[in-house]
Amino acid sequence: MNTFDDILSAYTKQVQLPWADDTPPAGRVWIVWYEKVLQRRFTGRLGEFEHATLSAGHGWHHFNLSSWFGRWIAQHEFFDALVHQPRELRGLLPDIENELVSKLRQELQKCTRNDVLAVDGCGSLFGVARVSNLISRAADAIPGRLVVGFPGKHAGGVYRLLDARDGWNYHAIPIPPDNAS
Numbered sequence: 001m002n003t004f005d006d007i008l009s010a011y012t013k014q015v016q017l018p019w020a021d022d023t024p025p026a027g028r029v030w031i032v033w034y035e036k037v038l039q040r041r042f043t044g045r046l047g048e049f050e051h052a053t054l055s056a057g058h059g060w061h062h063f064n065l066s067s068w069f070g071r072w073i074a075q076h077e078f079f080d081a082l083v084h085q086p087r088e089l090r091g092l093l094p095d096i097e098n099e100l101v102s103k104l105r106q107e108l109q110k111c112t113r114n115d116v117l118a119v120d121g122c123g124s125l126f127g128v129a130r131v132s133n134l135i136s137r138a139a140d141a142i143p144g145r146l147v148v149g150f151p152g153k154h155a156g157g158v159y160r161l162l163d164a165r166d167g168w169n170y171h172a173i174p175i176p177p178d179n180a181s
Helices: 004-016 036-044 046-055 068-074 079-084 086-109 131-141
Strands: 029-034 059-064 115-120 145-155 158-161 173-175
Touching: 004 029, 004 036, 004 046, 004 173, 029 036, 036 046, 036 145, 046 059, 046 115, 059 086, 068 086, 086 115, 086 131, 131 145
Parallel strands: 029 145, 029 173, 059 115, 115 145
Antiparallel strands: 145 158
16 A cells, blocks of 8 residues: 555656646546545645646646535535435436536646646535546646546556546556555
């Protein structure tokens, strides 16, 4: 298992590499994967990733998804009905994903080619939206780099959120690399 310091070291090396403007969208996505037990440590020490990014001469933006769904559903016109019939939430899943993609694209619009948008709190979307869909649907809007904090597993190019769902294969840059342990 990678320690937090291993993950931060791998990220620091990655962010210091030169960035090519012609990098395809999938190569602009960096997935910082870690064991789910490190979630609080990752979130609590996210400032160290910011420091590494700024020290490498890049800008930093942060988008925390942890409370997004709670705020969204609390403002929904059918909130009271959904409290009493939560199974009906399934019908809103496409709307939730569309809204999240829209919000992620808005956050990316605030960035330049030299900026990192760090997305944290992906575990809070489990059962509500697929991180893979969000990344795929927003990848073409990434001007610099999208760094996704990912509590789960990565092996052979396959990512599994919270170790619980079938994985998805995405050609993002894994941090740390596959065989780092």
